[in-house]
Amino acid sequence: MTKVSVAICTYNGQKYIAEQLQSILRQTRLPDEIVICDDNSRDRTVEIIQSTFKEHSFEKFKIEINKPGLRTIKNFEKAISLCSGKWIFLSDQDDIWNNNKIETMLKALKWNTLLLFSNGRLIDQDGNDLHATLWEHWGFTEEQQKRWNNNPFAFKDLLINKNFVTGATVLLNRKILKKALPILVPNAYYHDAWFALHAAASDGLHFIRDCTINYRIHSEQQVGISRKGNDMSSVFSDDNISNEAFKQKIQKQYYNSTLQRKIKTLKRILFRK
Incomplete structure (x- = not known):
């Protein structure tokens, strides 16, 4: 059986x-390991994590505590790097997974999938249905979905940070690592767009229309729909690069693969019957 990991980042998430861990531990297909990186929480987050795993008799987990904190993006980088599974699910600390999320997404994989993402239902801080979805909020319309079925279009959008991928899905x-x-x-460029960009560059970005999670909107989110203000100190590290340097790096890294796709497309046009 293919090994499946879940990478979770936490910070003051008591x-x-x-509730999030319980939804993962109720999956119809359990993960083979859960890796949690806590960014030096000052509340009872780690204590609650340990007691929840004990309550469910789940032993295939590890918790890393960052001292000092790495901030959100580098924390996800660390959690992902510590996973050993062939397939790695990303998880926020405050959502609720559908019981069949893992099973549903594994069944949707294609031979060339590098990143698969889904839709999600929006709920409020108390878990009440807001009767809206992530894709509706981000404007990932039918037209945009058709465009993104063509990975080069998705790559162009992601390069300018026009992103429809929510990391929690x-x-x-x-x-891809x-x-x-x-x-x-x-x-202002997040880890979900980063991974999607690399997947699209290698023609491995895919999505399913299913809502696989309940995405919680609340005032304490570090990132996400309700994030407000210009203080990104808890999200980005100190080694960020400029927008121009970022674009040059990505275009240089994937120039050859992009060129090869253009040649293949041209050949299909020229030699099709």
Whole structure:
């Protein structure tokens, strides 16, 4: 059986982490390991994590505590790098997974999938249905979905940070880590777009229309829909690069593969019957 990991990042998440972990531990297909990187929480987050695993008799987990904190993006980088599974699910600390999320997404994989993402239902801080979805909020319309079925279009959008991927719905093939780690992005460019960009560049970005999670909106989110203000100190590291340097790096890294795709497309046009 293919090994499946879940990478979770936590920080002062005592309010919702138990409910999120319980939803993962109720999966119809359990993960083979859960890796949690806590960014030096000052509340009971780690204590609650340990008691939840004990309650469910789940022993295939490890917790790393960052001292000092790495901030959100580098924390995800660390959690992902510590996973040993072929397939790595990313998880926030405050959502609720559908019981069949892992099973559903594994069944949707294609031979070339490097990153698979899904839709999600929006709920409020108390878990009430807001009767809206992530894709509706981000404007990932039918037209945009048709465009993104063509990975070169998705690559162009992602290069300018036009992103429709929500990290909490992402499933990664560990093959992508060779090119996508370490994460080095400009401010306001998040890890979900980063991994999606690399997947699209290699023609391995896919999505399913299913809502696989309940995505919680609340005032304490570090990133996400309710994030407000310009203080990104808890999210981005100090080694960010400029937008221009970022674009040059990515275009240089994937110039040959992009060129090869253009040649193949041209050949199909010229020699089709």
